[in-house]
Amino acid sequence: MVEWLIDPLRYAFMVRGMIAAVAVGILCSTVGAFVVLRGMTFIGDALAHAVLPGLAVGFLTAGKGDRDTLFWWAMGTAILTALGMGWVSSRTRFREDAAIGIVFAGMFALGIALISTVRGFSVDLVHFLFGNVLGVSTHDLFLIAIFGSAVLTLLFLFYKELVLVSFDITLARTLRIRAAFYRYLLFVLVAVTVVLSLQTVGIGLMLAMLVTPASTAHLLTKRLPSMLLVGAILGAASGIIGLYLSFYWGVASGASIVLVSIIFFLIALAFTSHRARFQRTDAS
Amino acid sequence: MSHRGSPSQRNRSLTSWLRPSPEGAQHEPEAAAVSVDHLTAGYTQHPAIIDVSFDLQAGERLAVVGPNGAGKSTLLKTIAGLLAPMKGDVRIHGHGPCQHICIAYVPQKNTLDWQFPITLSDFVMMGRTQRLGAFHRPRSQDHAAAQSALAAVELAPLAHQQIEALSGGQQQRLFIARALAQEAELILFDEPLVGLDVHTHHEVLDLISSLHQRQVTVIMSLHDLTIAASHFDKILLLRGDVMGFGKPKDVLVESVLRRAYGSCLQVVPGENGAFVVHDTACSGGDPSHG
Numbered sequence: 108m109v110e111w112l113i114d115p116l117r118y119a120f121m122v123r124g125m126i127a128a129v130a131v132g133i134l135c136s137t138v139g140a141f142v143v144l145r146g147m148t149f150i151g152d153a154l155a156h157a158v159l160p161g162l163a164v165g166f167l168t169a170g171k172g173d174r175d176t177l178f179w180w181a182m183g184t185a186i187l188t189a190l191g192m193g194w195v196s197s198r199t200r201f202r203e204d205a206a207i208g209i210v211f212a213g214m215f216a217l218g219i220a221l222i223s224t225v226r227g228f229s230v231d232l233v234h235f236l237f238g239n240v241l242g243v244s245t246h247d248l249f250l251i252a253i254f255g256s257a258v259l260t261l262l263f264l265f266y267k268e269l270v271l272v273s274f275d276i277t278l279a280r281t282l283r284i285r286a287a288f289y290r291y292l293l294f295v296l297v298a299v300t301v302v303l304s305l306q307t308v309g310i311g312l313m314l315a316m317l318v319t320p321a322s323t324a325h326l327l328t329k330r331l332p333s334m335l336l337v338g339a340i341l342g343a344a345s346g347i348i349g350l351y352l353s354f355y356w357g358v359a360s361g362a363s364i365v366l367v368s369i370i371f372f373l374i375a376l377a378f379t380s381h382r383a384r385f386q387r388t389d390a391s
Numbered sequence: 392m393s394h395r396g397s398p399s400q401r402n403r404s405l406t407s408w409l410r411p412s413p414e415g416a417q418h419e420p421e422a423a424a425v426s427v428d429h430l431t432a433g434y435t436q437h438p439a440i441i442d443v444s445f446d447l448q449a450g451e452r453l454a455v456v457g458p459n460g461a462g463k464s465t466l467l468k469t470i471a472g473l474l475a476p477m478k479g480d481v482r483i484h485g486h487g488p489c490q491h492i493c494i495a496y497v498p499q500k501n502t503l504d505w506q507f508p509i510t511l512s513d514f515v516m517m518g519r520t521q522r523l524g525a526f527h528r529p530r531s532q533d534h535a536a537a538q539s540a541l542a543a544v545e546l547a548p549l550a551h552q553q554i555e556a557l558s559g560g561q562q563q564r565l566f567i568a569r570a571l572a573q574e575a576e577l578i579l580f581d582e583p584l585v586g587l588d589v590h591t592h593h594e595v596l597d598l599i600s601s602l603h604q605r606q607v608t609v610i611m612s613l614h615d616l617t618i619a620a621s622h623f624d625k626i627l628l629l630r631g632d633v634m635g636f637g638k639p640k641d642v643l644v645e646s647v648l649r650r651a652y653g654s655c656l657q658v659v660p661g662e663n664g665a666f667v668v669h670d671t672a673c674s675g676g677d678p679s680h681g
Contacts, residue, residue, distance in 0.1 A: 144507060262528055271517050274507050281471055281496045282521040283489060283575070329553045331508045 115354040127243040127251060128346030128364060131307040131321065135257045136342030137262060139298045139321035140335055141293055143288050145273045148318050149204060150192055150294070153211035155313035157188040159218025161363050162305075167221060171356045181302045188214065189298035193291040213321060217360075238309030238361040240350065251303050258296050269293060270331060300337045307346075309363040315365040320345060323372040341371050401484065410500060418576075419485025424449040425470065425577060426609040430479035432462075434468040438477055439465035441632045447625070448577070449484075449607055454619035455552040455612040455637075457629035458652055463612035464499055466629065470610065472497040483577060492521045494508045495570030499560065499581035499612075505555050512550040515540050518573030540571035544598060551641075560591035565597055570604075578602065584618070596622050616643060 115121045142151045162177060169176035170191025188210070195206045234242075259309075262269065272279045272289040279286045295333050301313055308316050324338035349364030425447040433439035438488075439463035447453055455463045468474040470481055472488030473496065474564055483491050495518070515537045516529055523529060529537075541547045544564040557565060563583050570578045580599075584592050599609055600622065613619060619626050620639040628635040628642050634651040635642040 142505070146504075257608060267517075267520055267523070267528075268525070271520050274509070275517065277496060278569075279475070279520075280473055281494055282518075283472075283493050284393050286522065287477055301531075306480055325508060329508055330510060330513070 111355075112344075112351075115326060115351065120243075121350070121354065123245065123248060124240045124350055124360065125347060126248055127236045127240055127307055128191055128350050128360075129314065129343045130248075130251050130255055131304045132274060132344070132364075133339040134251075134258060134300050134340030135316040136320035136324065137188060137335055138296055138339035139317035139342075140324070140331070140338055141262075141269060141273055141323045142297060142317050143325060144331075147297075148314065150196070150207060151297055151301070151317045152314040153192065153207050154185060154294075155212050155310050156299060157214035158185050158305065159310060160184060162212050163218045163370035166231065167225065171174035174247065176383075178247075178302070181305060182299070185298035186295055186301045189294035190291060192366070193287075193294045197290070199285060220350065223340065233312075234309070235305070236309050236311045237359060238305060238307050240307045240360045240364075243306050247306055254299055254303055258299050261277065261292065261296060265292065276388070292365060296316075311364045312361050315368065316329055318366040319365070321373050323368070323375045326372075326375045330344050344383070345371065407626055409432060417649050418472075422482060422485030423464045424451070424484060425610070427466075427470065428478075428480045428482070429467060429480060430466075431477045431481075432474055433477065437542075437633070440469075440629065442479070443629070443633050444479075444635070445627060445636050447454065447610070449608055450603055450606040450626060452603055452609040452623045453625045453627055454614060454620050455610060455627045456614065456636070460656065461629045464581050464629055467496065467581050467612060468665045469576075471579050484530070493576040495566075495573050495575035495578045497563070497570070497578070497580045497583060499585070503560075505557070507554065509554060509627060510542060510551050510566075511546055511554055511557075511565060512537055513570045514554055518569040518571075518575075521560050522574070530681040536574075540568040543601070544568045555580055555601070558591075559587050560594055562589075563571035563587070564598060567595075567602075570607075575607065577608045580609070582612055582614070584613055584615065593616070619643075625663055658665050 116125070139151075142148055149383065151152045158181050161180040164184075165177040165180030168180075168217060192207055195210070218234070222235075225231070233390055266287050269292070271282075271288050272286060273293075276298075279289075297317070300306035300317070304313060304316060320342040321334070321338045323341050324336075328334040328337050345364050349367040350360060352358055352367065353360040353363040359364075389390075405506075421609070423446040426446050427443055430443045431441050443462075443466060445453075455466060465474065468484070469476055470488060471494050472481075472491070481488055483494060488675060489493055512534075517535065518540075519529065519533050519536065523533060538547065538550065541550050544567050545620060546561065546564055554565070566583075583595060587595065590628075596618065599611070602609055602628070617672075620643055622640065625637060626635070626639050626642040627633065628651050630646060632650045632669045635647040
């Protein structure tokens with residue numbers, strides 16, 4: 108058993124992959140808690156997809172080898188899109204979800220169009236869409252550490268304002284809190300998280316990492332701090348277990364991480380609905 | 392009221408930007424608690440209220456009544472500073488509402504997510520967000536304020552329960568507790584009695600009477616003229632513009648009510664004076680007598 112656990116860790120790429128998966132699991136579940144509670148899952152998904160044209164331009168201008176250029180293009184696109192969506196969602200003129208849907212599909216199509224101009228594009232596209240955690244370099248880990256701690260620090264510093272704006276916007280306004288600032292801040296934090304998680308789960312499965320561990324934690328806990336803690340544990344655990352399964356069964360790493368997190372969710376769902384039924388029969 | 396000294400001596404620039412007026416505006420001692428002056432407000436081109444003027448002293452309780460679409464919600468939102476006036480002016484203790492953090496507003500349709508993972512104590516503490524200041528966690532005096540606010544509405548035993556388990560009446564009491572923790576001096580309630588049973592009506596109304604002793608000014612919109620007459624110092628009868636303002640006995644008279652409710656109103660002579668029935672199809676409220 109011990110050998111079964113240690114064996115994969117003899118490979119440096121597996122160790123780097125583990126570290127990345129744990130960091131991304133913690134980051135996604137923490138930011139994801141706000142995404143779930145604010146009911147902005149659609150915005151999270153849209154942000155993830157809107158990164159593609161940025162990746163494509165970085166890919167076309169720098170080539171596959173230059174990871175840094177890719178990263179900064181993705182980051183720039185994500186933050187700009189986040190600010191744009193924040194602006195759209197502050198206009199009440201047209202339906203917010205429809206507007207975001209149009210931006211989201213448009214950006215995604217633009218990204219695919221750009222990448223398709225390169226011969227043999229399908230392999231690279233697959234990496235962008237589904238991630239490749241085993242290709243994470245030490246430099247990538249460094250970027251994840253820097254930006255990930257920045258995101259968590261900002262969440263910690265503005266915790267009570269972010270909670271207030273997420274829960275009761277009318278109270279925030281009568282307390283004269285700058286609600287618009289916090290809405291933009293949250294969008295940017297989601298955008299940065301998306302870019303940091305690209306290598307691990309890719310665009311296509313990003314939403315699952317943002318939403319699943321946080322939702323599982325929401326089922327299991329009563330207070331937000333414990334929801335954040337349980338979500339972080341579940342996110343990290345999904346990363347580790349997912350990578351082991353990926354190693355031994357040869358499953359795509361991003362998919363395997365997401366599937367593990369969904370198994371956790373289903374167990375929590377079964378557990379809580381059983382408990383609810385138990386309480387009902389108890390009460391009657 | 393006692394404004395605490397500003398705790399934000401450091402981080403001046405960022406903190407002061409995040410908190411435009413850290414402790415809220417200083418109150419002018421001579422000014423009326425609420426002064427509404429020739430106020431016209433509403434959405435787009437069609438104002439819901441036109442040329443509304445009235446004054447309230449600190450601690451007074453005002454019931455805003457009138458048929459549906461009379462502009463009651465618009466008036467409350469404008470006084471809360473959530474809606475900008477088109478014309479005219481609102482002054483709270485001498486300053487515009489947006490300079491204050493002592494105004495609590497309880498919206499009509501409660502759209503909060505009651506599944507949100509917070510306890511009653513967390514909910515009440517949110518009212519103190521601006522008093523805590525950016526980057527600060529609640530201190531012991533903040534916990535004490537939250538606790539005594541919950542005790543005042545008799546929800547202290549549930550302080551560490553999740554908010555999802557509350558009944559409608561308990562939710563209203565929780566809003567009052569939050570306003571107390573906020574140290575609100577003006578509380579605006581938009582139709583707080585809708586959907587509550589008669590027993591709960593009295594619970595909530597008794598609490599509001601107790602606010603009177605704390606010198607908290609209350610403005611509440613409601614449909615029930617009987618409650619307006621029995622629990623409030625003044626009544627504002629609204630139908631776009633002001634149909635009547637003053638003590639209940641001066642406002643709730645047949646001629647004034649007839650002007651406000653028009654054909655929806657029927658006056659039936661009864662044993663102890665007139666018996667007024669206003670049609671629920673027009674006003675949306677229960678039939679009541681005055």
